[in-house]
Amino acid sequence: MNLNPRLVQKWVTKATAPPAPHPGRPASDSWEAYLAAELLCTFCHQPMAHTEPQDSVQGYQCQTGCRPRPLDAAAIADTVGRALLRHAPRIIPPSGTPTPPHLAAIHAHRVLARITIGATPGDITLTWRAAPLPSSSVDTERAQAVATARHLALDDPLRARQLLHDSLTGIDPATAPAHPLYTDAAALLAELLLRLDHPSDAVAWATYAHYSSVQLHGPTHPRSLHALHLHAVAHRRAGHHQRAYRLYRELADQLTRLEGPHAHRTLATHASTALVLHALGHCQAARTLLADAITTHRRDHPDHPATARMVQHLSRIWRDCATKGHQHQDT
Numbered sequence: 001m002n003l004n005p006r007l008v009q010k011w012v013t014k015a016t017a018p019p020a021p022h023p024g025r026p027a028s029d030s031w032e033a034y035l036a037a038e039l040l041c042t043f044c045h046q047p048m049a050h051t052e053p054q055d056s057v058q059g060y061q062c063q064t065g066c067r068p069r070p071l072d073a074a075a076i077a078d079t080v081g082r083a084l085l086r087h088a089p090r091i092i093p094p095s096g097t098p099t100p101p102h103l104a105a106i107h108a109h110r111v112l113a114r115i116t117i118g119a120t121p122g123d124i125t126l127t128w129r130a131a132p133l134p135s136s137s138v139d140t141e142r143a144q145a146v147a148t149a150r151h152l153a154l155d156d157p158l159r160a161r162q163l164l165h166d167s168l169t170g171i172d173p174a175t176a177p178a179h180p181l182y183t184d185a186a187a188l189l190a191e192l193l194l195r196l197d198h199p200s201d202a203v204a205w206a207t208y209a210h211y212s213s214v215q216l217h218g219p220t221h222p223r224s225l226h227a228l229h230l231h232a233v234a235h236r237r238a239g240h241h242q243r244a245y246r247l248y249r250e251l252a253d254q255l256t257r258l259e260g261p262h263a264h265r266t267l268a269t270h271a272s273t274a275l276v277l278h279a280l281g282h283c284q285a286a287r288t289l290l291a292d293a294i295t296t297h298r299r300d301h302p303d304h305p306a307t308a309r310m311v312q313h314l315s316r317i318w319r320d321c322a323t324k325g326h327q328h329q330d331t
């Protein structure tokens, strides 16, 4: 693929290296952090949201790219859980054995109005509610199922899917009102269904996650953008290219405003839009859009592996046009 050999060497080294230890990471992480309370960044004052897992580590990141890398979600849950066990032990249901901090953190939203995150997972300011919210055991159970599903998503996707279906029992994505837990579960389920190659099933949940996130958090919140992206991908993979095109355009507009026209995510969205354009039969528009994205991406993000993927897509489009005998003026 004409890739820089040094870059490939880097990937090989990374792929074959044993997983790096994560300093400050709690040893017991069989449960993923689930914090339903609002997380705010102390620097940019923007909400922080779950990022895609990297090296199977869940993180929190703010939307402006104000931090060089996401903060470890499990370490944040550990800090919050310790504070709850110390200052609000009565909200945690007794289980006979001491509750580990990351499980205590599941109840954070009942006593915390806000969690403000500083430079490290240990540097956290908690804003307490005047009175705790009443506990709902059904909600807690569903929240735990979603938390477990999030953790299992990579290793046991079928079990994770079952847990998410359970936690969404009785929820009709076409009519359900916006709800933070169901939005989270729906987005995760859509992601999983896409990975398991069931794009048609993913569409309904991605649609709900998208509209519900926008209603709960506003259209520029990281969760809403993530759900909009899932929504677009689900329609594209399901072959609804017209619908996918409109959603990718909406995402590109949002990202251009929030992160700038040359940001990685903006350009990656242009590249996906180009694939949809090609599927719709607009070959020349697709190639122009993709070639422009590649030029800018290579210039502004020189070491980013996505450039190579975009080039691969462009060659595939050229090959496809040649195979189908298209006579384009620029060929």
Ligand SMILES: [Zn+2]
Pocket (backbone or CB within 6 Å): 041, 042, 043, 044, 045, 046, 062, 063, 064, 066, 067
């Ligand atoms: Zn920030």
Ligand SMILES: [Zn+2]
Pocket (backbone or CB within 6 Å): 283, 284, 320, 321, 326, 328
């Ligand atoms: Zn063509």
